Amino acid sequence: MRVGIIGAGSIGNHFAHSFSKANWEIVVLDVSSVAIQRFQEEIYPGRYGKLPDGIQFTNSYQDFENTNFDFIVVGTPPDTHTKILEQISRKLTCPVLIEKPACTPDGQDFNSLVDLVNRHPSDVFVGFNHRVARSTQLLINVLETSTLGRLLKVDATWDESWAGILKAHPWLDSPSASYLGFTARGGGALFEHSHGVDLALYMASRFDSMEITGLSSTIEFSKEGGCDYDKVVQIHAKLKSGCEINIHQDVVTFPAKKKISLEFENGLAKIDFGVEGKFDNFEIQGFGSQDFLLSGSFEKTRPDDFDQEVRMIEKYLADKISIENHPLRARLGLFTAKFSAVALDVANKGFTSILIEA
Numbered sequence: 338m339r340v341g342i343i344g345a346g347s348i349g350n351h352f353a354h355s356f357s358k359a360n361w362e363i364v365v366l367d368v369s370s371v372a373i374q375r376f377q378e379e380i381y382p383g384r385y386g387k388l389p390d391g392i393q394f395t396n397s398y399q400d401f402e403n404t405n406f407d408f409i410v411v412g413t414p415p416d417t418h419t420k421i422l423e424q425i426s427r428k429l430t431c432p433v434l435i436e437k438p439a440c441t442p443d444g445q446d447f448n449s450l451v452d453l454v455n456r457h458p459s460d461v462f463v464g465f466n467h468r469v470a471r472s473t474q475l476l477i478n479v480l481e482t483s484t485l486g487r488l489l490k491v492d493a494t495w496d497e498s499w500a501g502i503l504k505a506h507p508w509l510d511s512p513s514a515s516y517l518g519f520t521a522r523g524g525g526a527l528f529e530h531s532h533g534v535d536l537a538l539y540m541a542s543r544f545d546s547m548e549i550t551g552l553s554s555t556i557e558f559s560k561e562g563g564c565d566y567d568k569v570v571q572i573h574a575k576l577k578s579g580c581e582i583n584i585h586q587d588v589v590t591f592p593a594k595k596k597i598s599l600e601f602e603n604g605l606a607k608i609d610f611g612v613e614g615k616f617d618n619f620e621i622q623g624f625g626s627q628d629f630l631l632s633g634s635f636e637k638t639r640p641d642d643f644d645q646e647v648r649m650i651e652k653y654l655a656d657k658i659s660i661e662n663h664p665l666r667a668r669l670g671l672f673t674a675k676f677s678a679v680a681l682d683v684a685n686k687g688f689t690s691i692l693i694e695a
């Protein structure tokens with residue numbers, strides 16, 4: 338099996354490492370020769386050691402498009418995803434995973450991406466890796482086999498300071514040196530940390546619906562250090578059923594806080610991600626006739642996040658999971674982008690209620 342990875346930055350390295358462990362051939366494309374050199378000499382050796390045998394690098398789209406791939410990962414900044422999918426879809430027909438966030442908050446960018454995803458000859462995925470974390474999947478499996486009643490409330494927090502993010506990009510002096518410090522480019526708390534929105538909506542889709550009938554949001558913006566971004570985001574949304582969704586995301590909190598909790602009529606469930614940098618702790622509790630408490634912890638490293646994603650891609654390619662049931666299917670990731678763009682609009686324009694169709 339051969340994977341084409343577009344983008345030789347932080348995520349490109351994570352994927353190259355995980356695909357190489359799964360014995361895939363790897364071709365990495367980046368338009369920047371400096372980025373390719375940094376991959377080869379600094380990022381990969383610094384994180385993982387020796388480069389994978391046979392890994393190839395190119396800065397030519399023409400060479401890349403003349404290669405046969407079984408799968409492609411687009412691991413570049415969010416404001417390039419749509420153009421890249423448009424470019425590669427002309428010649429390459431294999432399934433594609435686009436990294437999160439799928440696109441920028443711009444409505445035209447979103448619509449073009451949806452159109453391209455629909456027209457691409459194979460299935461498209463969006464890389465919200467926390468949906469496929471072992472803790473998330475275990476929680477879903479347990480909840481699906483329990484009868485805890487209606488979902489009443491979902492709370493998601495995804496707070497991590499710039500310091501945490503820049504640690505994975507030591508070659509950047511500040512968020513202004515990349516898309517990270519610019520809301521319009523898909524950076525800032527709302528889009529960069531959209532794992533919070535995404536997990537809340539994913540849980541809503543599993544245990545209720547994706548029908549949002551109301552949304553209000555408060556966003557603190559900043560222009561510090563030559564940036565222009567959303568710094569702290571608070572969203573409240575309501576599903577048609579009345580279920581409440583609360584999401585907090587920021588680029589301020591240190592140490593990071595990443596968690597999701599669900600309240601049902603007869604029970605509670607929660608996950609704390611990355612506790613002490615290495616544990617996903619979960620707790621699921623049933624009340625009344627469903628009296629039980631299940632709690633535990635998955636010890637994990639950063640590479641586990643992407644190993645798990647590669648496993649889910651391999652399951653799809655081996656026909657063990659269909660696109661309609663795949664946790665990484667683009668439809669969900671695109672809904673997260675749409676919901677986040679509406680939250681930005683609502684905060685800017687001061688609406689308090691809106692209907693979003695999935």
Ligand SMILES: NC(=O)c1ccc[n+]([C@@H]2O[C@H](COP(=O)([O-])OP(=O)(O)OC[C@H]3O[C@@H](n4cnc5c(N)ncnc54)[C@H](O)[C@@H]3O)[C@@H](O)[C@H]2O)c1
Nearest residue numbers: 344345346347348367368369372412413414415436437438
């Ligand atoms: N799921 C996760 O946990 C996770 C972690 C890190 C990054 N990401 C996502 O991955 C994406 C990339 O982030 P990153 O941290 O790797 O960024 P990065 O800046 O480290 O790397 C991006 C690379 O893309 C290259 N690039 C830019 N435009 C290109 C183009 N048109 N064609 C080919 N290469 C191009 C750049 O030269 C750069 O090397 C973002 O959307 C980010 O949110 C996700």
